[in-house]
Amino acid sequence: MPVDIPDVSIEDELRTQISAVAASGAEIEIIGGGSKRFYGESIEALPIDVSAHSGIVDYDPAELVITLRAGCKLAEVEALLTEQRQMFGFEPPRFGADSTIGGMVASGLAGPRRAYAGSIRDFVLGVKLLDGRGQVLQFGGRVIKNVAGFDVSRLMVGALGTLGIILEVSIRVVPLFETELTLAYEHESADQHIRWVNELGSEPYPITASLWHDGRSQLRLSGSEQGVRHAAALLGGDSIEAGWVEVKEQQLDFFDSAEPLSRVSLPPATPDLLPGNPQLIEWGGARRWLCGEVDVAALRDQLAGASGSLCAFRRHAADVPRFHPLSAEMLKLQRNIKSSFDPAGIFNRGKLYPGL
């Protein structure tokens, strides 16, 4: 069935609305599909729904670029890409049926393939943005190579809407793989997995995802039939049914808990710093989910010494800062950057850090 994405622009309405808000001194919370609203600090502000701003601005599969209004539903866009045998390389989680392209970019959250294909940041080519003065600005473009001006479009990825309302975004897409295969291995300790999966990285295997949990490692291979079959023969292991959607969407039993969920980020080859804690390790060791009560402040200190960080991802107590603290100088720089886009601080203020 052909995908039917609504074609509606509310750019003018949003412009008028933002100009009025800016004049009144109010603060707003930008809402798309609401699926990732849990991510970041809770804020008290006037919600503005931007999800009606929808439509495909441009998509020519041969150019490997799609330009979308930010309110497009991620599920529908992915269905459209699949029709053309293409996809988003970074395997974005939806976390809900209504998740939008704008929310995907603003949250910067990516799935299992991120460690092997790149982040959303790596694939964003351009944005159209509504800033805190009610101005529409465009940065980047619809071409893969572009070094004209500072790369502002990619700065929007992970900024959680604190710099402005994303109106449109151009994203590079990639071809679907001919085939995929998942292999499983027994690795009792996290350290065994971390060492093994990083050693594999020095060989040109077509790996597109890795996972360790509860004594078991998984690898996903993707590519041409011949390439995947050949690599699988070299790598051994047991071929199993893939469950990568459940990993991406956090639907595994591991995530189904009343306990706080923390996201620990570390340089991938770092040995296990949390032995004995229930962990699920992705991205070749760079992303380690930790389920359970932890002393967040103490753990953050420990991780900082290993070039790591901790995000209080879900179900943490309200007084736990969601994101890893920045140095005073870095916080000041980032506040200045926010002010340059949003001088009155109207957009999602405090969503990332105090004042940010």
Place this chain on the structure above:
Amino acid sequence: MSQTRRQQLAARFREFLPSESVVDQPTSLAAYECDGLSAYREQPLLVLLPGDVSQVQQIMRLCHEQRLPVVSRGAGTSLSGGALPHAEGVVLSLAKMNRILQVDQLSRSAVVEPGVRNLAISEAVKSRGLYYAPDPSSQIACSIGGNVAENAGGVHCLKYGLTLHNILALKVVGADGEIFEIDQRALHNDGYDLLPLLVGSEGMLGIVVEVTVKLLPIPRCARVVMGVFDSVEKAGDSVAAIIAEGIIPAGVEMMDNPAIRAAEDFVHANYPVDAEAILICELDGTEEEVLAQIELVEQVLKNGGAVETRLAKDEAERLLFWSGRKAAFPAVGRISPDYYCIDGTIPRKSLAAVLAGVRQLSEQYGLPVANVFHAGDGNLHPLILYDANNEGELEKTEELGSKILQLCIHHGGTITGEHGVGVEKLGEMCIQFSEAERNQFHALRECFDPLKILNPGKAIPTLARCAEHNAMHVHDGKLPFPELERF
């Protein structure tokens, strides 16, 4: 600026730098007057050659105190004048900071100083089966610090990305001399992602003093096929057809007839000199994968109307196929006293229309143009042939270049794909970006450098500059391409 001022400042810098690290003799300064865009020249007050991070910090503190403009410089291969000195400022050369500090096999990364040459990284890790992917044409000479400043590309970008995609962390000395770090070795950082702002910022946001690069396993196998075409349109469409097959080539390069002829005369790569266009398509990966796909690509080229296809039978022939493309610039340099390289990017589907436009402009200006094209990613390099000794010909060439870039914008492209804005494309920036967008760039710059001492006058045009540019280029009250819809 008086010689006395120069001497006074040199003495201040020699308080903490070895004497030979402060260049103040006009004869020695001459070597730094220009970068790869030699049409622009300026003598700096001083050239400083720090040997370590703390010296860079001390230099920046003094420049900050004195409000001295600082132009950082790597190997000086910029094609846009990014490292053009400031007459009242210093050139901060990172050439002495050229050590590979650490290679980490397990995490496939290397920590290097900014003066390390691009190719030297791959050479240093080759024995470990790894390499650094971005390969700008100047990779023998250009430095990683310069690559970061320009977000350098290369022929393998479509598959392996630009410099940005291959950097994991940066250590930066800010305009005030303080260090800040952007560390994404964990594939993530909380807060704003400043890496894309810094990469490609043309030395205006800080001095990069340490770079952590991503290393990749060397592909086991690389094969090349050449398609020979009697029209550039068919060649361009064939690239789209390859991509429609779900194949991302490691590189796809196109050359038009004048470029083919120049290259063939120079390196004798056995190129078909009567062809209107050739495509060189390289695939890499595992042997099984490459062998299956190269046959498919050859078939796609035939279906796309290639009058001939040639599959390189061995590594020697693969390198021969590439030799002509890699020598395209010097080859054009042999047939013309001077050439001027343009760096626009366009959506691939506009190739035929843009090339037709370029041909028309070339005839109008009476200056021949040869085209080489990174066909996979839409990055077009028209090479304008001219003779700088002819009165007014450089100016005419620059005007033609500007017209070509405006044509790229008109077709939804951009004025620079990989060479940067520098001093060269300030005028075109006024066309590509609105006043509000340019103001945003200036505001971002001031977040990092409130005194505006880092590479002033480059990359982002001032309001005054754009007012002047637009006054010059508005004819009959109309901007060129008034219908222009900017992407």
